[in-house]
Amino acid sequence: MISHTIEILDRATHHDSKSDRTARRIMWLYIGSGLLLIGAMIVVGLGMRMAQGGMHQFDAGLFYRLMTLHGAAMMVGMALCGMGLLWYLFTREAPLNATTAIIACALILIGAVLVAISVLVGGFAAAWTFLYPLPFVGTFWPSWATGAFLSGIACVVLGWTLWCLQMLGGALTRYGGLRGAFAWDLVWSPSKFAESGRTPPPPQAFAVLVAAIDGLLAGSAGMLVGVALFVRWLDPTLPLDPLWVKNLTYIFGHTLANLTIYMPLAGVYVALPRYTHHRHWHTSAVLAVAWWSTLAFVALAYFHHLYMDFAQPRVVQYIGQAASYLAAFPPAVVTIFGGALLVYRSGFRWTLGSMFLYVGMIGWTVGGIGALLDATVAFNIYFHNTLWVVAHFHTYLLEGALLFVLGWVFHYLEERSGATSSRAVRALIGLGVFGGGAWLLFGWYLAGAQGVPRRYALQPAPGAEIGWWASLGGVILVAGLILCGIEAIRLARRPPRQDTSTA
């Protein structure tokens, strides 16, 4: 049934070119595999939350294995969705080689399989952040499982790096180097730029540029630390400096996690205006500068993960706090405020697609505020490694980035079929996904504010009490997502509209 659905999805309107069809197939390869991973891991996540709430019991080893799998696979799943969406949108701007994109995706999926084998068969359980010396000291899994996990992460990084190189190459070729891609002349010589008759890159091209450049930085750090850990795995006598490893691990992990939110934003830039009456999201000088800032701040904000590492030079702690604050301005001012203005009095059409895109911006804002509080040294003293952290990152990943992806998927299906979902279905899905989601998230915020630590299979009070009722929110959320899946299949199986090409 799934292959039939993909075939229908891929059946193009009669004026689609072969390259459009290939681009769509690749987008679905990425987004489809990403969503499958996310769907499976949501079930695992709910199992963990219910165990913490005392509804059933996992032995502690199993809990940490599942936590490792959940974290790693969610990150990979979200990255795949953002990569596919961005790749597809960018094929309308620049010719991109399909084989390269398929190889990148295959490498990432091979990496995901290796990680799954290391966790499910080998029992690897050092969390997706694999922070040194955790993968080597006090382990209860065989050494090969650590090797398989590191090899899996290496494959993911290779695939990611290949994708970043392809996107960067495409952007530089299309816009005439970094100067054109960054819209330098639009910002510094606006009148000359206007006279030249040139047009700046569209907003989504900035997401491409930032994902590719910061992504290459993150990928290089990931590869460097991965090789060091791999050598340590081969030769256990090799000493590594834990602080050096931690810095590299977080440049990789934090930056990748951040980019999984920025990548699907391209879908918001393209799809949200389609629900308004003749409004567009243009590239302005302000938008360009905002993305330049994002490029810098995303790369520097990772220092906030090392506040408690007192051996770090003090100056980088200040940089971490400043960059974390400053990173909030560009999206808040340009994307969220800009998005709200775009919708305001625009005769906005509410469909499932537009609802997800809009609520995703709210989730991103709420989670961002939670993260800013946590990145503030005075609060971090209390919130560090509590469930507050779990609360804020689930808010912008689950009720932000994932909603952007779902918004894009439904936008595509609605444009393609010319059909939308009924008001009742939208209300039910809204109640489940936003209502159940908020309920689940509130439990983490509340427990975090009371100091309940994160990454505990059995939590100190009031962890279990809160976990119990918060899990019910998770059940409602999953019910909403199942309904969402059924609705997506219903729309996907409708014949394509004959009069327009899709999204």
Ligand code: HEM
């Ligand atoms: C129904 C939805 C979900 C549930 C019930 C859930 C549940 C959980 C639980 C119980 C933990 C362990 C928290 C702790 O005590 O430290 C966790 C961690 C995590 N989750 Fe989720 N999750 C869900 C969705 C997601 C989504 C959509 C993402 C990302 C796209 C995600 C990414 C993560 C990550 C990165 C971790 C950290 C793992 C670690 O600490 O090593 N989760 N989740």
